[in-house]
Amino acid sequence: MRGCALLVSVVSLAACDLGGGFRGIAVDPPLEMPTFAFTRADGSTFRTSPEPGRPMVLFFGYTHCPDVCPTTLADWKRVRATLGDEAKAVRFVFVTVDPDRDTPAVAERYARMYDVSFEGVSGDAITTSRMMDAFGVAAAREPGTNATGYLVSHSSQVFLVDSHGKLVALYPFGTKWEALAADLERLP
């Protein structure tokens, strides 16, 4: 919760300071993000730790989501196509906020349906909760129907973390994908 409040205040300040040069909402000063580890379906480990020259784009969603999550992944696909070879270094990461239904295999397959390079990860409850807190992400179960089961309301912005592991910009849902592509191009 503290992380959430911190992030909101940073974003509020950043929204006033448009000098960051980002087409998304700049996080100024950038926030150093903790590293989180996820076990993939094949048993290997995916870490969000900084990698030289490899920025990271993150979104928190769930695979029973028919609208906002696939819209975001489809936008990422456009970003990747636009950047071409330059995008190969970018780590696009879909983190499920519904680990009870989304196993690592389900999350992985969902993300890769859009692009084989996309990472779809599902952590245990503690990892998911800590990561959401660090990024200021919220999620809540909502009643659904017999067919859908429960629905999940969730934060819908995309996060850009630079190759030093610092959160540098946010993209609220509805931001044109070209903004993310442009910001990825300008990152060192």
Place this chain on the structure above:
Amino acid sequence: MTSHAAPALRHGIVTATGMATTLLAACTLRSDAPVPRVDVQHSWARIADSGGISGVYMEIVNNDTVPITLVGVTTTDAGAAEVHETTQRDDMAIMTARPGLRIPVGEVAKMAPGGVHVMLIDLRRTLSVGDSVRLRLQFSDSTSVAATVPVKTP
């Protein structure tokens, strides 16, 4: 001058008359083509795995003389289909069921990403680009309209 045309000429007249009749008929058919009471346009569905979830978008045009209300969608391609709406509140995406979508006379209900959509639940097969799903839109006056929706590149 004889009133009877030579066979070749007569054949030409018959052919020309036939063509004119055909053209006239085509024009007549075109101008008399009935405007559908409800027209489904620009529909598309998202790719999805068998057993998974997909979203469908479309525009529904009400050409009727009375308002219509979409109350449900059925399909044999999924376990269930529901009309939902995504709204944004404080950067949170919130999805709720939309039990009745009213379309006034002459207006268009637009389903689009980030808004109203049809949610297909428990798909009976994988949806890939080039496939299609068959839906039936149910209206409050007990009428229904069939729609074949192509699966498109997301």
